[in-house]
Amino acid sequence: MRTAFDFSPLFRSSIGFDRMLNALDAASRIETIDNWPPYDIAKNGEDDYRITMAVAGFSQDELTLTQEQNMLVVSGQKTGDDKGGDNSQYLHRGIAGRAFQRRFELADHVKVVGAALVNGLLTIDLKREIPEEMKPRKIEIAADTTLPKGGTKQIEAEKKVA
Template identity: 50%
Template sequence: MRTFDLAPFYRSTVGFDRLFSLLDQATPDGSTGYPPYNIERTGENAYRISVAVSGFAQGELSIVAKENTLTIKGEKVANENDKPASEVLYRGIAARAFERVFQLADFVIVKNASLENGLLHVDLVREIPEAKKPRNVPIATGAPGAHAIEGTAEKAAA
């Protein structure tokens, strides 16, 4: 496995710290792929994360959106008072605790979440503020500086 040293970029750039931190986090660290998930684009600025959480009840799941990070946690509540009616010979359905962290782009917010058929769906939308959207700048014909001077000269003379 190759490792990349991004230290030279940290030294020679300004304002790209978050980008290089994301690149550092994107390298595989041996974490498990549990639970599996899909990321879908459902519209021009709409996304959906679907996480397979079969066996987890709604109260055993938590979703936290903080700054540009979305964290989905699942923790099975072990109830020691309930004695199983049968002995499990093989456990193929995973019921272990998990934590999935997703890095969100700027201006991406969580709209809603739903749990259906063992899948947790988290809908996301990118809402760019009006101040950050591109705008058209009209092009004026003629010399705008000359008009401003003429207008101020006429007002000064009057």
């Protein structure tokens, strides 16, 4: 049994969180029918993540990684014929070779820093890099903050057209 969540009360009382609430709403609607290829997501540090995906039977040329804004798309498409290239006939085919596309929603400022295919495992390293202007900063408070007396100063005078 699936429970539907109503996020509309949160939209009324929050400002600037619409993207996060939309992601929660979309995640609650996703039905995972296809869970192939299997993958792991690990947090390796404060801002470091790793996705490990089992893609046995796929070569480096048959895999594609694409990052579009906050979406990472991993897809695989087998090239060549299904018979293995050596005119063999399969009696049992247990290694999946079907095309796939797996999408991962990334948080703001998360970038792919590397990917490697070793022994049938595709590892994708991710890092969250917060821009310097968005990091917390300390603001100095001046000791004497008296404002000059005498009102405001006029910066520009009105110009008369002849």
